[in-house]
Amino acid sequence: xxxxxxxxxxxxxxxxxxxxxxxxxxxxxxxxxxxxxxxxxxxxxxxxxxxxxxxxxxxxxxxxxxxxxxxxxxxxxxxxxxxxxxxxxxxxxxxxxxxxxxxxxxxxxxxxxxxxxxxxxxxxxxxxxxxxxxxxxxxxxxxxxxxxxxxxxxxxxxxxxxxxxxxxxxxxxxxxxxxxxxxxxxxxxxxxxxxxxxxxxxxxxxxxxxxxxxxxxxxxxxxxxxxxxxxxxxxxxxxxxxxxxxxxxxxxxxxxxxxxxxxxxxxxxxxxxxx
Numbered sequence: 001x002x003x004x005x006x007x008x009x010x011x012x013x014x015x016x017x018x019x020x021x022x023x024x025x026x027x028x029x030x031x032x033x034x035x036x037x038x039x040x041x042x043x044x045x046x047x048x049x050x051x052x053x054x055x056x057x058x059x060x061x062x063x064x065x066x067x068x069x070x071x072x073x074x075x076x077x078x079x080x081x082x083x084x085x086x087x088x089x090x091x092x093x094x095x096x097x098x099x100x101x102x103x104x105x106x107x108x109x110x111x112x113x114x115x116x117x118x119x120x121x122x123x124x125x126x127x128x129x130x131x132x133x134x135x136x137x138x139x140x141x142x143x144x145x146x147x148x149x150x151x152x153x154x155x156x157x158x159x160x161x162x163x164x165x166x167x168x169x170x171x172x173x174x175x176x177x178x179x180x181x182x183x184x185x186x187x188x189x190x191x192x193x194x195x196x197x198x199x200x201x202x203x204x205x206x207x208x209x210x211x212x213x214x215x216x217x218x219x220x221x222x223x224x225x226x227x228x229x230x231x232x233x234x235x236x237x238x239x240x241x242x243x244x245x246x247x248x249x250x251x252x253x254x255x256x257x258x259x260x261x262x263x264x265x266x267x268x269x270x271x272x273x274x275x
Contacts, residue, residue, distance in 0.1 A: 005080055006115035007073050012080070015115055023097045024111060025104065030145035032093035032111075033057035038238040039078060040085045040121065040274050045238075047074075049201045054092065057142045063094055063110060070112065077116040085121060087239060090114040091144065119239055121274070123266075125246040125257065126162045126235065130224055131155070133166035133173045133196065140195050149176045161249060163235060167224045168196060178235035178243070179203040181217070182227060183261050189226075192219040202236040202273070209272040210265060228252055232259035234266075242269045 004015040025031035035054045038045045051071060058065045074088050095108030135148040152164045153176040164176045172191045174180055179200040181190045188210070193199050207217045227233060233245040233255055242265070244257050256262075 004115050004117060005077060006113070007077060008113050009111060010069070010073070012076065018113070020111075020113070021096045023100060024093055025095060025097060026091065026093040026111065026113075026144060028097070028100045029102070030143060030147075031061070031104070032091055032144045033061065033063075033142050034089065034091040034144055035142065036238045037074060037088045037090065038085075038119065038121070039083075039087065042078070042084060043275075044074070044078065044088075045273060046201050046205060047071075049204065050238075053142065053199065053201065054090070058092055060138070060141045061094070061143075063092060065092060065110065073112065073114055077114055081116045083116065083118045086116060086118040088114055088116045121239070121241050123241065124162070124243055126243050127160060127247045127249060128163045128165050128175070128235075128245055129156045129159060129161045129249045130227075130251055131164050131166055133168045135166075135196075138195055139173070139198055140193070142198060152176055159249060165224065165227070165248070170223050170225070172222045172224050172227075173197050174200075175235050175237075178237040178240055180233065180235060181206070181265075182230040182233035183259060184226060184230045186261065188215065188217045188261070188265070189222055190217055190219055191222060200236060202238055202241070205272060206236055206242065206265070206269050209268050213268050215265065215268070225251070228254075230254075231256050232262035234262065241273060242266055 006015040006018050008018045035050045037050045074090055077088050091113045093111040094104055095110055131152050156164045165180055166173045173196045191197055210217055228251055235243050
């Protein structure tokens, strides 16, 4: 088995040698944020955008971050790896308590952790299910507190699904680990960014690439029943790329994997993402 290379608080080692205290606030409170940074042909994809989002996340939870240390560690993980394509997971934690406490010390040292792993970025057709979005109210922060996502996605897994599409009071938000797009009446739609939706970097790449090719994406509030009228739908993320939805198990739909507008969008996306 190939060793996973990792870094913890500036120390590079294989993952089995990384030791984290049980009093780390990532462990006791999910008091941490993270990024997943894809790379293809040894090139980090949208690196600056991922770092900017990480900065927004740490700022939102009042963690002071050494950005140069972060970028240096990510680049060192990449340069030390023999993977051509994959992703770097990078996590920033408030630090370690002397004893578990909701109120943290202002003198705490920030913890950083990352690892690198291969990813093939193969396009996979997805089976999904619709479910109520029960997450907290700041999903725009890329927090490691993902229990609601985990419960939803494993419930979906038990029904032979790959993902979920969530809604709050009928209004579409996002998937369990992705952003949502769909086509209806020849137009492309995606839920508008709010505190209930993570501003996906791959989402942004796709919207920008389509606009450069004269294709507009309409952002707004959409009822999940509108997916019944969709001719195509897909999810975007750093590891999925642009993955088509083949089936939504709990609503009637007429999704077409060969929809011509979807195929055009996929071609444009691939030429922008995989270069």
